[in-house]
Amino acid sequence: MEKVIVIGSGCAGWTAALYTARANLQPLVLAGQQPGGLLTTTSIVENYPGFPEGVDGYELMTRMQKQAERFGARASFGSVEAVDFSKRPFALTVDGEKVEAQTVIIATGASHRHLGVPGEDLLETKGVTYCATCDGALPVFRNQPLVVVGGGDSACEEALYLTRFGSEIHLVHRRDKLRASKIMAERALSSPKIKPIWDSAVTEVLDVKQDKVTGVKLKNLKTGAESALNCAGVFIAIGHTPNTEIFKGQIELDTNGFVIPKKGTMTNVPGVFVAGDCADHIYRQAVTAAGAGCAAAIDAERFLAAQNQ
Numbered sequence: 679m680e681k682v683i684v685i686g687s688g689c690a691g692w693t694a695a696l697y698t699a700r701a702n703l704q705p706l707v708l709a710g711q712q713p714g715g716l717l718t719t720t721s722i723v724e725n726y727p728g729f730p731e732g733v734d735g736y737e738l739m740t741r742m743q744k745q746a747e748r749f750g751a752r753a754s755f756g757s758v759e760a761v762d763f764s765k766r767p768f769a770l771t772v773d774g775e776k777v778e779a780q781t782v783i784i785a786t787g788a789s790h791r792h793l794g795v796p797g798e799d800l801l802e803t804k805g806v807t808y809c810a811t812c813d814g815a816l817p818v819f820r821n822q823p824l825v826v827v828g829g830g831d832s833a834c835e836e837a838l839y840l841t842r843f844g845s846e847i848h849l850v851h852r853r854d855k856l857r858a859s860k861i862m863a864e865r866a867l868s869s870p871k872i873k874p875i876w877d878s879a880v881t882e883v884l885d886v887k888q889d890k891v892t893g894v895k896l897k898n899l900k901t902g903a904e905s906a907l908n909c910a911g912v913f914i915a916i917g918h919t920p921n922t923e924i925f926k927g928q929i930e931l932d933t934n935g936f937v938i939p940k941k942g943t944m945t946n947v948p949g950v951f952v953a954g955d956c957a958d959h960i961y962r963q964a965v966t967a968a969g970a971g972c973a974a975a976i977d978a979e980r981f982l983a984a985q986n987q
């Protein structure tokens with residue numbers, strides 16, 4: 679039986695692993711379907727303290743993993759299919775196998791939100807993508823007009839990254855003001871290649887018949903006017919939904935699926951803790967996720983100590 683299982687291997691997960699490992703609890707980290715978490719899909723991370731020149735997202739996560747492993751954390755690349763938190767020890771089904779744990783730290787993060795418009799799903803990987811860093815350099819996007827959807831930091835970051843490859847980047851946002859931080863918004867709007875399309879929504883991705891992206895249909899949300907725009911790629915950056923499906927009915931979630939911490943990082947189930955984007959719809963930063971991972975580890979350690987385990 680494990681003393682601590684950490685579900686998820688992003689900033690929150692690896693920091694929780696680091697702290698529980700240093701407390702001699704030999705945590706098992708279930709890395710899940712996206713080892714390293716969302717940060718591995720980012721290029722340069724400029725706001726993680728301690729890296730004045732910025733650090734590659736993938737490299738930061740690899741370093742976090744190595745640091746935790748140095749103190750005895752173990753990674754397993756299984757995916758958790760089901761959990762039973764009704765009694766302790768808790769039971770987890772990981773790739774068909776049962777694993778038991780005295781405490782669980784949930785750090786499952788969040789996934790890219792989808793627009794839900796016709797063409798989006800059918801053309802995914804055929805021009806529709808949720809990660810400019812992963813796909814932006816593909817030949818199909820080179821010197822072509824591209825569309826980025828969203829108005830947050832992610833959309834600005836994606837648009838700026840794509841200026842290296844696309845001929846022009848249309849930033850389609852549903853309002854007339856970006857949600858992004860000032861510095862990112864200014865950078866995006868001052869780029870000669872980035873052309874904002876305000877108050878507009880993508881209503882369809884074209885063209886399923888050709889089995890590739892050739893453009894989008896747009897609707898101006900103020901005037902109702904509809905138009906079409908040619909492009910070779912649609913990069914969707916409209917936020918994230920928490921990866922908490924497997925916890926439904928086991929712990930308290932809010933209406934959007936975020937885990938609700940009750941006392942510090944402890945959920946409504948004593949012994950189950952939470953950290954990072956799956957419980958945070960406000961800050962959602964690498965550093966706040968890491969901080970929450972640390973807090974969850976300390977809470978788990980104290981919980982076990984209080985039960986002499």
Ligand code: NAP
Binds near residue numbers: 960
């Ligand atoms: P976000 O801040 O939640 O922004 C999502 C954007 O998508 C918003 O502009 C929102 O519009 C729009 N949107 C949401 N649902 C939509 C829909 N169905 N159709 C069309 N547009 C939709 O998400 P994010 O940009 O991914 O950022 C998440 C967090 O990570 C933030 O805290 C951000 O600061 C952080 N982050 C930081 C950096 C950085 O500092 N370099 C980079 C990336 C992310 P409205 O504005 O109208 O709501």
